[in-house]
Amino acid sequence: MRASTARRNTIYGLLFALPWIIGFLAFTAYPILASLYYSFTEFVGIGTPKWIGGENYYNLFHDELFWTSLYNTVYYVSLAVPIGFVIGLGLALLLNSNLKEVGIYRTLVYLPYVLPAVAVSFIWLWMLNPYYGLVNLFLSTVFKVQGPGWFSDPKWAKPAFVMLAQWGAGGSAVIFLSAIKDVPREMLESAEIDGAGWWTKFSKIIIPMISPVILYHIITALFGGFQIFTTAYIATNGGPANSTLFYVLYLYRNAFQYNKMGYASSMAWMLFILVLIITLIIFRTSARWVFYQGGE
Amino acid sequence: MFGKKILVMLLSVLLVLGSLTLAFGKTTVTFWSSHSGEPDRTSIQRIVDEFNKQNPDIEVKVTIVPGSETDVSKLLTAVAGGVAPDVYLVDRFTAAQRAVAGVLEPLNNFATADEIAKLKAQYIDFAWDEASWDGKVWVLPFDTDTRALYYRRDQFREVGLSGPPKTIAELDTYAEKLTKKDPSGRFLRIGFVPWLSQGWHYTWGWAFGGEFYNPKTKKLTITDPNIVKSFEWQKSYADKYGIAAIQSFSSAFGSEAQDPFIMGMISMKVDGDWTLSGLTKFAPKLKWGVDYGATYIPRPAELAKKPITWAGGWSLGIPKGAKNAKAAFEFIKFACGPVGQKIYTVDTLHLPTIKALLNDKDVRGERRHAFFVDLVKYAKNRPPLPVGALLWDELTAARDAVINGQKTPLKACQDVEARVQPELDKYLK
Numbered sequence: 001m002r003a004s005t006a007r008r009n010t011i012y013g014l015l016f017a018l019p020w021i022i023g024f025l026a027f028t029a030y031p032i033l034a035s036l037y038y039s040f041t042e043f044v045g046i047g048t049p050k051w052i053g054g055e056n057y058y059n060l061f062h063d064e065l066f067w068t069s070l071y072n073t074v075y076y077v078s079l080a081v082p083i084g085f086v087i088g089l090g091l092a093l094l095l096n097s098n099l100k101e102v103g104i105y106r107t108l109v110y111l112p113y114v115l116p117a118v119a120v121s122f123i124w125l126w127m128l129n130p131y132y133g134l135v136n137l138f139l140s141t142v143f144k145v146q147g148p149g150w151f152s153d154p155k156w157a158k159p160a161f162v163m164l165a166q167w168g169a170g171g172s173a174v175i176f177l178s179a180i181k182d183v184p185r186e187m188l189e190s191a192e193i194d195g196a197g198w199w200t201k202f203s204k205i206i207i208p209m210i211s212p213v214i215l216y217h218i219i220t221a222l223f224g225g226f227q228i229f230t231t232a233y234i235a236t237n238g239g240p241a242n243s244t245l246f247y248v249l250y251l252y253r254n255a256f257q258y259n260k261m262g263y264a265s266s267m268a269w270m271l272f273i274l275v276l277i278i279t280l281i282i283f284r285t286s287a288r289w290v291f292y293q294g295g296e
Numbered sequence: 297m298f299g300k301k302i303l304v305m306l307l308s309v310l311l312v313l314g315s316l317t318l319a320f321g322k323t324t325v326t327f328w329s330s331h332s333g334e335p336d337r338t339s340i341q342r343i344v345d346e347f348n349k350q351n352p353d354i355e356v357k358v359t360i361v362p363g364s365e366t367d368v369s370k371l372l373t374a375v376a377g378g379v380a381p382d383v384y385l386v387d388r389f390t391a392a393q394r395a396v397a398g399v400l401e402p403l404n405n406f407a408t409a410d411e412i413a414k415l416k417a418q419y420i421d422f423a424w425d426e427a428s429w430d431g432k433v434w435v436l437p438f439d440t441d442t443r444a445l446y447y448r449r450d451q452f453r454e455v456g457l458s459g460p461p462k463t464i465a466e467l468d469t470y471a472e473k474l475t476k477k478d479p480s481g482r483f484l485r486i487g488f489v490p491w492l493s494q495g496w497h498y499t500w501g502w503a504f505g506g507e508f509y510n511p512k513t514k515k516l517t518i519t520d521p522n523i524v525k526s527f528e529w530q531k532s533y534a535d536k537y538g539i540a541a542i543q544s545f546s547s548a549f550g551s552e553a554q555d556p557f558i559m560g561m562i563s564m565k566v567d568g569d570w571t572l573s574g575l576t577k578f579a580p581k582l583k584w585g586v587d588y589g590a591t592y593i594p595r596p597a598e599l600a601k602k603p604i605t606w607a608g609g610w611s612l613g614i615p616k617g618a619k620n621a622k623a624a625f626e627f628i629k630f631a632c633g634p635v636g637q638k639i640y641t642v643d644t645l646h647l648p649t650i651k652a653l654l655n656d657k658d659v660r661g662e663r664r665h666a667f668f669v670d671l672v673k674y675a676k677n678r679p680p681l682p683v684g685a686l687l688w689d690e691l692t693a694a695r696d697a698v699i700n701g702q703k704t705p706l707k708a709c710q711d712v713e714a715r716v717q718p719e720l721d722k723y724l725k
Contacts, residue, residue: 044396044398045376046376046398047398064711129548131482131544131545148540149544150547153544154702239696241693241702252369256368256369257366257367257685257686259396
């Protein structure tokens with residue numbers, strides 16, 4: 001009797017999950033596996049793919065633009081992720097204060113995050129306009145320096161995108177904030193009684209207590225960073241001089257502009273492997289700095 | 297209960313009847329166009345309305361879809377998914393590329409050799425060349441366009457220049473004369489910047505007497521000394537005025553009423569015939585022949601006597617898997633024929649690819665437009681290759697690398713050849 005109830009529950013469970021399972025198999029699992037096959041073929045997107053073995057992968061390593069796009073993306077990720085972390089956490093700490101209007105501030109900080117990337121790109125195109133933009137106006141009136149050309153200068157275009165990415169810092173701030181709120185009060189209070197200052201409380205209690213959320217944040221931010229596309233597609237479309245030709249942008253061009261769907265598939269798999277390796281490394285080291293309550 | 301049953305039955309009968317009338321009624325032709333701007337959009341609709349009126353059994357429906365000259369991702373996925381439209385607006389220089397990608401149906405499937413020959417005879421040669429690949433025709437040519445040097449006569453008078461520059465050397469000195477800076481050294485006006493607007497790699501490569509492709513050897517010839525020279529010359533502007541300063545200045549440029557030429561921020565630019573309608577609309581105070589004019593693109597002194605320009609334009613094709621290809625073919629013959637092209641070129645001030653229309657009074661229009669119509673006979677066209685989009689992007693990247701000082705002109709041109717030729721060879725074997 002009991003076994004059959006359990007069985008029935010399993011069947012019902014599966015039935016309820018079926019729409020998702022079908023969707024996942026048809027629209028996620030199948031395309032992913034198909035792209036693995038296509039990555040070993042010459043394929044224009046329509047018709048029969050031609051098997052060419054590892055040629056796409058061989059060509060990738062000899063493609064100057066592949067390296068350029070990889071360099072641009074790694075450059076971007078290695079700036080945008082740490083800076084995003086510091087700003088997100090900093091905002092969360094500020095929002096954790098006991099001001100009366102803190103609700104308003106929380107809304108204000110979160111608000112930019114809900115704007116679509118397309119709109120944000122256009123806003124920043126004007127914010128960073130070398131002649132009329134707010135950012136350069138600020139630099140010239142407060143610091144008396146002439147700001148750079150940002151999106152139009154190959155040296156400054158990538159930092160401009162790093163800045164643009166911070167527009168969404170409110171999203172991670174809210175997640176950090178909820179983690180900080182979860183830190184047991186009595187821990188902080190007993191630390192205070194023992195004479196701990198705010199830095200000690202922050203570094204010895206808050207950071208370890210929210211470390212699982214930090215791990216989560218870093219990994220999702222890495223995924224997002226490596227996939228930067230929309231803002232770059234709109235603001236610069238890879239220019240000037242390929243300085244913002246990010247990995248996925250180049251992948252997109254190969255797939256939809258140059259009829260090289262097979263080559264684009266192999267790029268996708270290279271990116272997957274790269275991100276997988278980085279994630280594994282982070283997980284490996286995380287044992288040393290991530291603290292799970294109730295764990296060892 | 298009983299009433300419900302009757303209702304259901306009635307509804308089903310209605311549904312069946314409804315689908316029957318659909319099946320035996322008009323043939324619907326879906327037409328995807330990426331021309332979302334005006335006046336192009338309305339003009340295309342006018343052509344469609346006229347066709348629907350003349351062909352009661354066919355109904356063409358226009359859908360505006362996202363896309364651009366080289367970006368056809370929506371079409372690609374639709375064809376791959378078996379839901380292709382019946383007609384698609386294709387940038388003509390990419391027709392060969394779409395052909396080898398298997399996105400288009402060759403038009404030879406719908407017409408006899410005789411009819412194809414007759415169609416061919418009515419078009420300007422280069423437009424037909426662009427529409428063909430591998431001995432077949434893949435699209436019918438729609439409009440074309442030409443490029444010239446626009447210049448601000450009022451600003452020329454202000455600095456004491458009487459006529460437009462004819463040679464590259466004159467262009468350089470005039471540009472310097474017309475450039476103005478504020479006391480802090482920021483540009484108020486730049487006389488000329490080669491790579492703005494339609495000052496593409498092709499524009500200057502041809503102006504300097506270069507050729508990009510040799511159809512006999514089937515080799516790209518980007519390292520043609522004249523093309524290399526055209527890059528060197530563009531770099532001289534980056535050096536003279538400072539690349540960062542020019543880029544900062546030009547990133548402030550707007551469009552429409554804020555167009556830098558209308559705002560007087562640049563005195564000369566290479567641009568196309570379609571700019572005329574913008575000038576009329578957004579700068580009604582600027583008068584042709586008084587405040588601005590257009591002239592042949594300047595060339596090095598030894599070539600200056602021979603006018604040159606280049607032409608592009610769009611075309612209509614039938615995607616693979618189109619459900620109503622036969623009716624679609626009737627429509628594209630109409631839209632790309634004398635009637636359709638006349639509506640479009642008169643409305644939008646683009647140029648026709650039908651030979652007979654080049655002498656049509658209404659198409660030629662006012663004098664300033666007739667100037668661009670007459671340029672068609674000096675027009676070069678981009679080599680109709682299945683790697684057209686790639687070549688374009690690579691040339692643009694090469695130009696950027698040169699003016700930003702990252703590569704020498706020769707190295708940049710060699711890199712383009714090294715990257716694009718192997719891709720071309722794949723299709724030629």
